[in-house]
Amino acid sequence: xxxxxxxxxxxxxxxxxxxxxxxxxxxxxxxxxxxxxxxxxxxxxxxxxxxxxxxxxxxxxxxxxxxxxxxxxxxxxxxxxxxxxxxxxxxxxxxxxxxxxxxxxxxxxxxxxxxxxxxxxxxxxxxxxxxxxxxxxxxxxxxxxxxxxxxxxxxxxxxxxxxxxxxxxxxxxxxxxxxxxxxxxxxxxxxxxxxxxxxxxxxxxxxxxxxxxxxxxxxxxxxxxxxxxxxxxxxxxxxxxxxxxxxxxxxxxxxxxxxxxxxxxxxxxxxxxxxxxxxxxxxxxxxxxxxxxxxxxxxxxx
Amino acid sequence: xxxxxxxxxxxxxxxxxxxxxxxxxxxxxxxxxxxxxxxxxxxxxxxxxxxxxxxxxxxxxxxxxxxxxxxxxxxxxxxxxxxxxxxxxxxxxxxxxxxxxxxxxxxxxxxxxxxxxxxxxxxxxxxxxxxxxxxxxxxxxxxxxxxxxxxxxxxxxxxxxxxxxxxx
Numbered sequence: 001x002x003x004x005x006x007x008x009x010x011x012x013x014x015x016x017x018x019x020x021x022x023x024x025x026x027x028x029x030x031x032x033x034x035x036x037x038x039x040x041x042x043x044x045x046x047x048x049x050x051x052x053x054x055x056x057x058x059x060x061x062x063x064x065x066x067x068x069x070x071x072x073x074x075x076x077x078x079x080x081x082x083x084x085x086x087x088x089x090x091x092x093x094x095x096x097x098x099x100x101x102x103x104x105x106x107x108x109x110x111x112x113x114x115x116x117x118x119x120x121x122x123x124x125x126x127x128x129x130x131x132x133x134x135x136x137x138x139x140x141x142x143x144x145x146x147x148x149x150x151x152x153x154x155x156x157x158x159x160x161x162x163x164x165x166x167x168x169x170x171x172x173x174x175x176x177x178x179x180x181x182x183x184x185x186x187x188x189x190x191x192x193x194x195x196x197x198x199x200x201x202x203x204x205x206x207x208x209x210x211x212x213x214x215x216x217x218x219x220x221x222x223x224x225x226x227x228x229x230x231x232x233x234x235x236x237x238x239x240x241x242x243x244x245x246x247x248x249x250x251x252x253x254x255x256x257x258x259x260x261x262x263x264x265x266x267x268x269x270x271x272x273x274x275x276x277x278x279x280x281x282x283x284x285x286x287x288x289x290x291x292x293x294x295x296x297x298x299x300x301x302x
Numbered sequence: 303x304x305x306x307x308x309x310x311x312x313x314x315x316x317x318x319x320x321x322x323x324x325x326x327x328x329x330x331x332x333x334x335x336x337x338x339x340x341x342x343x344x345x346x347x348x349x350x351x352x353x354x355x356x357x358x359x360x361x362x363x364x365x366x367x368x369x370x371x372x373x374x375x376x377x378x379x380x381x382x383x384x385x386x387x388x389x390x391x392x393x394x395x396x397x398x399x400x401x402x403x404x405x406x407x408x409x410x411x412x413x414x415x416x417x418x419x420x421x422x423x424x425x426x427x428x429x430x431x432x433x434x435x436x437x438x439x440x441x442x443x444x445x446x447x448x449x450x451x452x453x454x455x456x457x458x459x460x461x462x463x464x465x466x467x468x469x470x
C-alpha cells in the first residue's frame with residue numbers, strides 16, 4: 001500500500017515543493033577529515049559543512065544560502081569525541097549540545113558555558129545543534145561566543161595545507177563571516193581549564209524561554225590576579241572581547257560605572273528586529289552591574 | 303538520489319530520496335505517517351517533533367538522507383493494537399488537547415522527557431516542552447497530563463508499557 005501511495009499525483013506535487021523549498025544541492029557523507037577537506041576544496045566555496053543543520057537548513061529554506069553540496073561531517077569519528085579534564089577540554093565538531101549539557105563533568109567544569117548552551121533554541125534543536133556550528137554560523141548573537149572568548153578557547157581546524165589552531169578572538173571577522181578558508185573543516189573546540197576562574201553568562205531576551213539574545217555577555221574573574229575578562233554579543237558585527245580589566249574593589253558602584261563606560265565605547269549596537277540600539281545601550285550597564293555582582297560576590301573580592 | 307535504510311516505530315524501512323527531502327516530508331509523503339505535523343518548517347514550533355534514536359528532534363530540520371541507519375519513533379508508534387499509550391490516555395483525561403495540531407509533537411517531546419527522566423519536576427516538564435507551541439490550551443493541562451502519565455507509570459509497574467521495557 002505504502003509504495004503505491006508514493007507514486008500518486010499528490011506525492012509528485014509534494015516532491016516538487018520539496019525541491020523548491022530546500023533548494024538544489026547534493027549531499028555527501030564524509031568518513032574522514034581529509035576526505036572532507038578535499039570535497040570542500042573541490043567545491044571551491046560552493047559547499048557547506050552540515051553538522052546539526054539547525055541554522056544551515058533554515059538559511060537554505062529562506063534562500064539566504066544556496067550551497068551546491070552539503071558535506072555531512074557527523075560520521076567522522078574524530079569529530080564525535082568529547083574530552084573534559086583538568087588540563088583542558090576538546091569538544092568535537094559534531095557533538096550535539098545536549099550531549100555537553102547532560103555531561104556532568106562538562107557542567108561542573110564550564111558552568112557558564114553550560115548555561116549559555118542551555119539558552120540556545122529548544123530541547124529538540126539542542127539534540128542536533130553543535131558548538132562548532134554555533135561559532136561557524138558566526139551570528140553576532142551566538143550565545144556560546146562570549147563564554148568561549150572569556151575562556152580563551154581555540155578552534156582546531158584542518159585544511160588541505162594541514163592543521164592550524166585559531167584563537168577564538170581571531171575567529172570572527174564579520175556578520176556570518178569567519179577566518180575559515182573554503183577548504184577548512186573545524187575538528188574541535190579546545191577550552192583551557194582554569195579552576196581559579198569564576199565565570200558567568202547573562203542573556204537578555206524579549207521573552208523567557210526560546211529566543212535569540214538582544215544582548216548577551218560573559219565574564220571571567222580571577223580573584224588571585226584580580227583580573228576581569230568580559231565579552232559582549234549582539235552589539236557589534238562580531239562578538240566583542242574587551243582587554244583584561246584590573247579589578248578595583250574599593251568602590252563597587254564606581255567600578256561598575258567605569259566598566260560600563262569601557263563596554264559602551266567598545267560596541268556599536270544597531271537597531272534590528274529584536275531591539276533598538278537605544279535599548280541595547282541602556283541594558284548594557286545593567287548587565288555589567290549584574291555580571292560584577294555575580295562574579296565579585298562569588299569570587300570573594302570584597 | 304540516495305537509498306537509505308532506517309527503522310520507523312520498529313519497522314525496517316528502505317527509501318530512495320533526493321538530497322533535498324526533509325525527514326518530515328519522507329514520513330508524511332512517502333510513508334503516509336501524517337500524524338507528524340508541519341507547522342513552521344524552521345524548527346520554531348515543534349509540531350514535527352519525532353524521536354531520533356530516542357531523542358526529540360524537529361524533523362523539518364533534518365534531511366531524510368541523514369536518517370540512514372537511525373531509529374525513528376513517531377506518534378503512530380504510541381498506540382499499539384488500538385490501545386492508547388499511558389501518555390495518550392493522560393492527555394485525554396486531563397483535557398490537554400483542543401485543536402490537536404500540536405499534540406503529536408507535544409507527546410513525542412513528553413515521551414523523550416520520560417525516557418530520560420521518569421519522574422520529571424514541573425520545571426523539567428516546562429523545559430522539555432518549551433519547543434512545542436500550543437495556541438489553545440495555555441499549557442497547564444498539558445503539564446498536568448505529563449505529570450499524570452509519569453505518576454501512573456511509576457505506580458503501574460506491571461503495565462503493558464513497563465513490560466515492554468520503556469516508559470510507554
